[in-house]
Structures are given as C-alpha cells and as structure tokens.
Amino acid sequence: MLVELRIENFGIVENARFRPGQGLNTITGETGSGKSLLLQALQMALGARAATGFIRNGSSRALIEAEFDASFQKELLHLLAEHDIPVSDGLVTLRRELYLTGRPRSLVNGVNVTGPLLKSIGSGLVEIHGQHDHQRLLDPAHHLDFLDSYAGTEELRDRVMRMFQRLTEIRKRLRSVSMEEEEKQQRLDFLRFAIDEIEDLEPAEGEFEALTNEKALMQNSGRVFQDLAEAYNLLYEDDHAVLTGLEQVERLLDRHGELFVGNLSSSVEGRAGDSRDATRGSYEEKLSMIRQSVYQLEAVVEFLREQRQRLQFSPERLEDVEERLQAYRRLHKKYGGTTTLVLQKRDSFLRELASIEMSEEEAALLKSEMSATEADLQELAGELSIRRRSVIPSLEEKLSSELAGLGMPGARIQVSVSRECATDSEERFVVHEKGFDLIEFFFNANEGEALQPLRKIASGGELSRITLALKSVILDRQSPATMVFDEVDTGVGGEVAHTIGQRLKELSERSQVIVITHLHQIASLGRFHFRISKHSRNSRTYSRVERLSGEERLRELARMLGGSDPALMQHVRGLLSVAEP
Template sequence: MLTRLTLRDFAVVASTELEFGPGMTVISGETGAGKSLLVDALGFLSGMRADSGMVRHGTERAELNAEFDLRDRPEAADWLKEQELDDDGACQLRRTLRSDGGSRAWINGRPVTVAQLAELAGLLVEIHGQHEHQALLSKASQLELLDAFGRHAPALKAVRDTAEAWAALRRERDVLVRAGDVGDRIDLLDHQWRELDKETLEPASIAELAADHRRFANAAGLIDTCERALARLEGDDAPSLLQTVQHLRGEIARARNDEPRLDEVDGMLDAAAIQIDEATRLLQRIRDDLDLDPERFEALEDRIGRLHELGRKHRVPPESLHEVRDRIAAELDTLRHAGERLAGLDDEIEAAAGRWREAAAHLGAARREAAGRLSQATTALIADLGMGGGRFEIALEPIDDGRPDPQGAERAEFLVSANAGQPPRPLRKVASGGELSRISLAIEVAALGLDAVPTMVFDEVDSGIGGAVAEIVGQKLRALGAKRQVLCVTHQPQVAAQGHAHYRVSKAEADGMTQSAVRRLDAKERQEELARMLGGVEVSKEARAAAKRLLENVA
C-alpha cells in the first residue's frame, strides 16, 4: 500500500508531501490545477519514460519519492530480497528527472535501472486512465487476472510442472543426439579416467603427501634441530635439564618445613620434570623417524610432479582432481548407456507431453468457465457505468507450437464493444480514455481486485458522465476500496463524496509563477469542495445543501 508521496519541483508543484491510508482517496481541483500530476508522478516512479517538460521552470531537476507498506504485498518483499535491495521491510522508490532529459532511479537509497524500478512498481501500483502504462492492456496481465479470478493456481502449477518435466527430458535427449557417435569420446574419457585412477586423489591423501614431501625436503635441518635440542635436554657436556630440575627439588625439599608454599613450587617442578622427560622421548622418536633416504625423497617428488601435471592437464588444482575423476566416471557411465537411454527417452517425452495435455485441458476448461462468469459480471457493470449496450468478452486463443507451454494451451484477450451493434475489439485498442478507465474499473470490480496489485489508481474515470451514473462509479470505486487501496482523480462530486479521504489541488500565482498546492480536507472543507464542484465559482446555499446530502448518503 502507498503510504507517502513526495514531489519537489515537479511541473507546477514546488514541494508537497501527501500521506495515504487504506480505502478510497479522491483528488479533486479546478481544471488546470494539476490534479493529474499525482498520477503522472506515480507513472514516472513506475518506469514511464522521462520527460524534461515535467521539471519545474527555473530548476535543474524534479524529485519524486514514494513509500510503500509491503505487508499486503509479500511478493514485492521477496523481489527486494532477491535483488539484494531489501532494507528491514522498507520500500522507497525515488526518481529524479533532469531538465536536460536525463533521469536516475533508486530503490531504498540504492541506484537501480529504470527497468528494475518498473518491475518493482508493477507489483505495487496499477494505473487506469489515459496512459499507456496500464497493466490491464497487457495480454499476460489479462491471463493472470483471469486465473486469479478463477482461482486456478493449483491447475496452473500442474501445467507448469508437467511442462518443465517435458522440457528437461527434451534437453537431455538433445544433448545425447548432439553427441552423435560417442565411441571416440568414450575412448578419450576412459584413458583420462584410468590415468587419474592410478593415483590416490583424495584430499586427505594429497595433504599427507605434501607434508611428507616437506619433511623429507627439510630432513637434514630437522635432524640437526632435534639433535641440538636433545643435547641440551640430555646434558652431553653438562648436567641435563632433568637433572637440574631434580637437584632444585632436592634443595626445596630441605626448606619446605619452614615455608609451606614451597610445596606448591615442588609440585610445579615435578610436573615440569614429567613434561621434560616426555619431550625428550618424543624428540628421540622424531629424530629416529627422520630419513635421509634419497630414493624415498625422489619417489615423493615424482608423485607430486605427476599430480601437478594432471592438474595442469585438467586445469584444476591437485586437490580437485578427485572431482574430475568422479565427473569423468559419471559421464562415461552415461555415454556407455546412451543408446539405451536415447531409445527410452522418446517414450518418456511422449508420456510427459500427454500429462501436460491432460493438465492443460483441465486448466483450459476452468478458464473457459471463469471467462464466462467474468465477462457476464463485467458487462453488467459496464451498463451500470453509463455504457448501455456495451459488451465485455474474453477470447481464449489456442496456441499450438508443438511444445508444452508453462502458461497452458491458450492465451486470453479482453474484448470490448462500447456501444450496441459494434463488434468487440481488443481492450488495448479502445480509443476513448474515459471509456477505457470505466471498463478497467468494471473489470477490477468484477474481479474484486484479484490481480493482487495493492494500489489502484484511476485517472478521470468519470470523464463524460454525470448524475446517477457518476454516483454508481463512485460506489463501485468505494467497493473496490474495501479490497484494495484506491486513488481516484475526479471532477465529479458524486464520485468525490464516496471517498474515505479527500485531497484538493489548487493553483495560485506566486512571484510571477503559477504554483499548485495539495492539501487534505477536513469534514467542513470537504463539504465546501463538493459544493464548489456542484455549483461552480459561485457556491450557493443550494449547492452546500446538496453537498451535505451527498456526504450523508454515502454508505
């Protein structure tokens, strides 16, 4: 849900900040005041192409910021996490438009591409009105909305799973077919495997080999170090270290009766004597184990040389050669049984295609049933919205390119006839912006906002209507607001009266420049605004009374 929108130096808006809540928020104002600028701002924050003409005259850039609460759109939170743009639950979209035509975009303070901005905004905002940026004009979105309306998620998952299973089998078959005659490949791999299998390649073995090689390479120096240490410990030319400690213990023992704490010193020296004795024995074993055998050292060097040569041949460090060996063994096994596998794959592929056809037929039947219900409900709403004789249909166009499709065996196309006697045409080709807005509203109300986008923006949906029809439009928007957040730019008091919140856009001249200001209206100001919308410049007592009745009649 959109919670805050901030504009700076945008068109005729110097600076404004708006806060939004759930339900339906209406935006009104005099003609030319700039009430549709808020919709334009959301359009630019949704990836619309930058327009330097939207930068306020005399400034270098316009700044747009939108903040969203993602509790009603976990998919957007998941997207942020996947893109590594998450920030402790925050979701802030920012974009600047420069007077030289350039623009920059940020998500949660981090620079992003406009494409990334558009992808995230597509999960958050849907704009209905006289703009090209409308999700309902996309065939993909139309099919998604139909599936949401029909609650087809389990059937759609079955279609996707069977299509993916078929595709995986085809990929496996293609690999085997491309391999062709694998005899030469088998001979090469067999030679490589035998060459590797002669060696002990486990990492622990290679680590032990490296340690042995280092020990033999430095054997002379190690032996010298051990012998010098033993000479000091065993006392070849003087009393040994152990003898010295024992002598000290004897002297301390004679004085222990006079100082009890010497018992603790004696204990420490006793422990030191034990450690010295064990260290001496270990040094003797190490010295005895050290070998200056040149043949043994040469064998170690030969083995290390072979491992490094194998590593260079397979372009891996010696420690990874065991992985190469295992990979070669696995490929050998596959190739040796390739003929048998290839013969069986055709049957498996056909069986997988059969499972997809069954799942796709089930989904297609569900889509046809849902299309009928949605068409009927939308057609009834179109009539309510002042387009009597209009008709809404959903055409399901079969696709057959010989490959199981994860989306099913058909695509949806929304068709509309705005007037009786006219053939239905694709929704994206409907010429009138006002008609397009009302049709989009009818579809959304009929589908109860099941396309999951939490914020829906309707720009001038009441264009060309009035009276009772305008009141019905307002009621439908308010009903949709119970399911989704609805923002509506309107010039009809009957629509504005249905809002849960009301903003008014006004314009005034300051320092020789026209500026727009936006403010939220309280109850009294709202009644006065409705009276202005009803009566024009001169607000009469009758207009105020009518405005009061409009507000009192809101359910």
C-alpha cells in the first residue's frame, strides 16, 4: 500500500505530499492543475524513464520519494533480501533524484539500485491503468497479453519467448556460417575493413561533444582571452587593483579595531551592560565580511588565471581537433548518427565476424541444436496454447457478467483463437514470439447482434467499461496492493459513471485504489478525496495537493457539477450521504 508520495521541484510542483489511505482514494482538479504530474511522479518513482525536462524551472534537481507498506508482500520482500536491501517494519521507500547535470539516482531504502531492478520492485507494489489501456484494446496484438494475465501464463510465455529468441539467434548464426564462399569472403572483407576503420579512431563516448566545445572555445579565444586578462588586471595587477585596495582596507580596520571599540563604548557609558559587547560584535562582524570578500576575490583571481592559461591554444591544436572531428563525422555518417551507435555497430560487426569464421564442425553443431530447439519450442508452445484455451470459456463468462454490472446487459466478448500452419507441414504450426496463438477479441453491445472485431465497433464509453471489466476479472486472480486508475471514466457519464464508481469501490475492499477522475459520481464514492489545484505567486505557478472533507469536499463536487447554488449543494450532500458506508 502506498503510504506517502513526496515530490520536490517536479514540473509546477514545488513541494507536495500525497498520503492516500486504505480503500478508495479519488483525485480531482481542473484541467492543467497537475493531476498528470502526480501520476508521472509516481511512475518515475516506480522506475519509469527519468527525464530532466520535469525538473522545475530554476531548480537544479528534482526529488520523488514513494513510501510503501509491503508487510504482506512476501515475494517482494524476498526480492529485496536477494539484493541485500534492508527492510524495517515492512516499509519500502523508492527514491528518484533527477539532476540537470549528471546522471539520475535510484535508491530503495537508501541503497543504490539499477533501473531494471527498481522497475522490477515497483511492478510488485503498484499497478497503473491509464487511458493508454483503451488504445491497447483497439490493437489485437495486445489481446494476448490480457488473456495471459487472466490465465496466469506469463511465466510460461516468457519461457516460450526466451526459447524463440534462442532459436532466432541460432538461425542467424547458421545463415552466417552457411554463406556461399565468395559471398562469405566479401562479407569478411567488409567487416574487417569496417572494424579497423572504427578502431583506428578509438572513439570514446562524449569525446565528440567535448571536441566540439573545445573547437568553439578556441575559435573565440582571442576575445575571451582579452576579456579575462582585463578582468584579471582590474582585480589583481593594476596599480589600483580591487583586491589590493580591499586588503589595505582590511589592514587599516584590523589595526585600530580595539581603539575603535573603546571609543564607541565610552560614549555609551551608563547604558545597558552589554553595549560594549554589542559594539565589538558589530565591528568584528563587518571586519569579517571584508576578510571573506578578500578570500572570495582571491578565488576569483585564481580562476581567471587558470582560464587565461587554458586559452593559450596553438594553431596546431586547432588543426588536430578539427581533423579528429572530421574523422568522427565520417564514422557517424557511415555507421550511425552518434558515437554510441557507432560503437554498437562495431560490436555487432565483431559478433558477426566471429560467426562467419566458425568452422564447418560448428555449423553442424548449430544445425543439431536448431533441430532440438525447434522441437522443444513446438512442445512448449503447445502446452501454452492448451492452458490459454482452457480458461477462455471462464473469461468470456466473467466478462459478460462484469459488463452487465457496468450497465451493458446483453453485451458479450468472444475470444477468437487461430494458428498459422507451417509451410512444410500442416501438422506443425508457426511459432511466434508469444507462441502459436493469434488472439483477437470480438464484441457485440446488445444481445442478438453479430459479433464483430472489437477494434471496429466499440465506442469510447464502451471501451472504458470493457477496460474496467477486463481489469476487474484479471485482478480477481492477482490483486496488487495498490491500483491506480487514470481517468478510466473517459466517455461515460450519468448512471454508468456511478456504476463504474461502485465497481472501483468494490475493488478497493481488496486493495488500495487511487482514481483520477473528472466525474462527480465517482469522486463522491471515495473514502478519501484529494484535490489538486494550481495558483500563482510572484509570477510563478505552483501546484498543490490537499485532502478534502466537510464543506471543502462539498464545494469541489459542486464545482465538478458546474456551480454552487443551494439546490446543487443539497444534491451533493445527498450523493455523499448515499456513498457513506
């Protein structure tokens, strides 16, 4: 369960804390208030790609920290123990730090972790369902994922996927070995030339950018050198240099400090006993400020001296830099637009070169391995297909029941399964990355209508309900500790919206549920109601999260209905009274 989400300098959020409770949590707010930022911050804490564009303007870093109670998640705790991540009282804290300069940091309970590990840990804590799920429903390529989630066959499918990838690699290596001799020699000549061309330069990550910056600095070095020299002279070398004068001021004041304090203190004789101490403190404070200024200016002088020395470039160095930049540009043009891609291409060439140079004996071993792997893959894919097909009747029945409960009586989803026969045998099937099966959902909204592909006929409101029905059925089998629904109510309203809200409330009896919604029917059902709003201060925009109760919640629900007149407020009170357990 998510205990708290802390956000600093993320987009328009300067500092915010979101503390959802157990049960149904609803989040509302006007468009652009920052609701999407809250979700993006949570996703980033869970391991999503860190982007510096989210850092608040004027800040050098952003911080996101999500604290969870994982006391009852044994598999997750075991994963943490495997990576020597300590856990106290079942609390797990995921922390992401984003910097304008430098790499982002990912920590779990104070331990630095890799991005993949953070994502793996995050997936065991929260499941997020957003508007993109609607689009996934329109793409049959994703229908198989829904079926596997319901069937619990993801692990078996992953085994099929790994074996398929292994078979693909074997076939690729075998093709390289089995080339015609002339073609093989031509390919070998190209690979060796390309590898030598790349390795002759010895490219390194970041060098191209560093050389580009150095060249620009050298080309402008005359004017820069002149300005640095003039600034250095004004501070240090001139007869009336700033630093020399300031040092003289320091010596003069330091020499007469006690006398100055004594004269001042005699003039305040008879006043409070601590006057002399106050005078001395004030005087010494000002003298200390002068000394600090001297130290700081000395640091500036040293910096200017170093930079001036660096700018004394020779024409030969400029030629060397330009020559190396040209070499980089040639490689970028031939083998990829960046140094990273060039290095990846070189590694690919090295692997291919090794494959082509394999002996005939190795080719025979590959053929034998390919044959055995194909047989194993056919068997494993067959087992996966049987398990999938066995749950389809149950899935179709439960989906019909869920859709009826969501205001679609008579609606039906049928799971269509097909296979593709291999060209060399009608008894063997083509194995794809996810097995034999080609899956597509067919749908009719009303009893008696013909079933048609879901992608062709479902409306926005129907997609919202079908998505929720699928999630509900799947979650009945594997319910995570926290579920987040981002505007799952898109395209619906009225009684249907209330029905969706009731279903979300039922889900919240098993798991913590967080819902971002624009509909008052759903917001009124939340056990906890949060509002995200934005305001301006000193020409800056700020977003904040606040938990609502009492009159504040009434006003927010009334705003969602479009007003705040007495009749509307009374209607809202009625909604809340019905929603209360």
